[in-house]
Amino acid sequence: MEQLKATGSRKHLEDSEFYLIIADLLESEEVQHLKQFRHHIMTTRFQHCLNVAYYQYRLCRLLGLDAVSAARAGLLHDFYFYDTYEYTHSRPEVRHSKHHPELALENARKHFALNEKECDMIRKHMFPMTAELPGCAETWLITLVDKYCAVLEFVLPQPKRLKDAVRNRRRARVN
Ligand SMILES: [Fe+2]
Ligand SMILES: [Fe+2]
Incomplete structure (x- = not known):
């Protein structure tokens, strides 16, 4: 079994x-379905949501904030089911950065019971792309943690990509 x-x-x-x-969210069929979608080029939406949940949880715990709500909202903050590239190209009128937080919240509410803070974190995690100000400290933090994770997900696989590219080039020369 793959390790989490x-x-x-x-x-x-x-x-x-x-x-x-x-656990209840993570083991649900709907959250598992996020594994089917590529996210931030280098990862899956499931892994990205897990990353945000984990770092948001740790940071909120460290600061004495609501770490439980932070973890749960982190896991559901990008809870939507379309390929971002395909979707935005077929519907240029849709501003993905504004649209997907509302959609994620709508989807999350359909499947799980959420408290007020969790809703605020999901709805406003793209601030300042979404106009409304974060309503609590945890929401301010998720806006930063989300961006931090996006950078981490892109940068960390690069040395391996480079190594693979060099190896493939060498192989091509030999053949
Ligand atoms: Fe997002
Ligand atoms: Fe995100």
Whole structure:
């Protein structure tokens, strides 16, 4: 079975307190379905949501904030089911950065019970692309954690990509 880890962390997340907080969401068919979608070029939407949930949880815990809501909202903040590239190209009138937080919230509410803070975090995680100001400290943090994770997900696989490219070039020369 594949081990559950956040990008950039070696910690095995199964059996952790963090896992128990999000287990019901994580094990649902709908959240598992996020594995089918590529996200930020280098990862899946499932892995990205797990990353945001994990780092948002740790940061909020460190600061004495609502780490439980932070973890749950982190996992659901991009809870939508379309390929971003295809969708935005077929519907140029849709501003994805504004549209998907509302859609994620609508989808999340259909499947799970959410508290007010969780809704605020999901709805405004793209601030300042979304006009409304974050309503709590946890929402301010998720706007930063989301961007931090996007950078991490793109940068960390680059050395391996480079190595693979060099190896493939060498192979091509030999053949
Ligand atoms: Fe998002
Ligand atoms: Fe995100």
